[in-house]
Amino acid sequence: MKLDDVYVPQDLPGRKITDPQRxxxxxxxxYFTEALLMEKFNGYTAEQFKGNAKRAKQEEGTRSHLKTKDLTPDEVREARDRVDNPALQVFYxxxxxxxxxxxxxxxxxxxxxxxEDLKIEHINGxxxxxxxSISAGTKNEAYFYFPAExxxxxxxxxxxxxIDYIGKQIAKSGTSDRPVNESSLRKWNVNILLDHMDKDFANAIQGRAPQGVGVQHYFDLAGKAAKYYPEALSELQKGLPIPDWMKKGAWDTPVSKPGPRKGSPQRGGVKKKQA
Incomplete structure (x- = not known):
């Protein structure tokens, strides 16, 4: 479906557009604010256009292109609830x-x-x-981003x-038609990020090496990621609301050494503390 010309923000409210068009x-x-450094377009700011683009109505049936691994917020939330272990719900x-x-x-x-100490930084809420320290090659992690809660x-x-056992337990939370695993969770995450930031910043959050000389040497990827990640949080929280017990760290974890264990669980269970 072709999108009619958009000249001013008022062209957008009430118009039906597809998700890819949005x-x-x-x-x-x-692009015109960050790459071209333009403050206004046809006399209006980018924020005025962006706000109305988000208010435009989604055309019915535009989600028909979804593939099997494209999870909805409800599916993400319901799958987490099916993980029968509070600590693994945290990891999920x-x-x-x-x-x-x-x-x-x-x-x-x-x-x-x-x-090693966890180097936790507070930035932009x-x-x-x-x-x-764990980054290598094209798997170029710099920071993992989370809500402050x-x-x-x-x-x-x-x-x-x-880690093998953790992955298998989380994979059990999905179904054959709607698998929930590392791949589908990462895809769910990046699709939300791309609604709020350029792909280079989304890739930086997910730990992909930057492409192109300009991105590598001139973009403050960490700064931009920290700037735009908060804008994606409300949408991420629809699939992953944080229960009070998780905010408080209220669960028991068996005491044992970490390491490259494979396959079998360690001794002990993990139970949620009663409030």
């Missing part, structure tokens, strides 16, 4: 908010178990954890099982 408009408005939640590779999220906590959970969490 994303394209938002990317265009970011941290994966969804950060868009991190599960192995690297696991390594972040494993490094703490080996005596969110928190980010410096994970440059998850700080206690991050400080309290310990890996209860090996």
């Amino acid at each position: 994303k394209g408009l938002l990317k265009f408005y970011r 939640t941290l994966t969804g908010y950060s868009g991190a590779r599960m192995k690297h999220l696991y390594e972040m906590f494993a490094a703490r178990e080996k005596g 969110i928190i980010r954890v410096d994970v440059r 998850m700080e206690k959970a991050i400080r309290t969490y310990r890996n209860p099982y090996g």
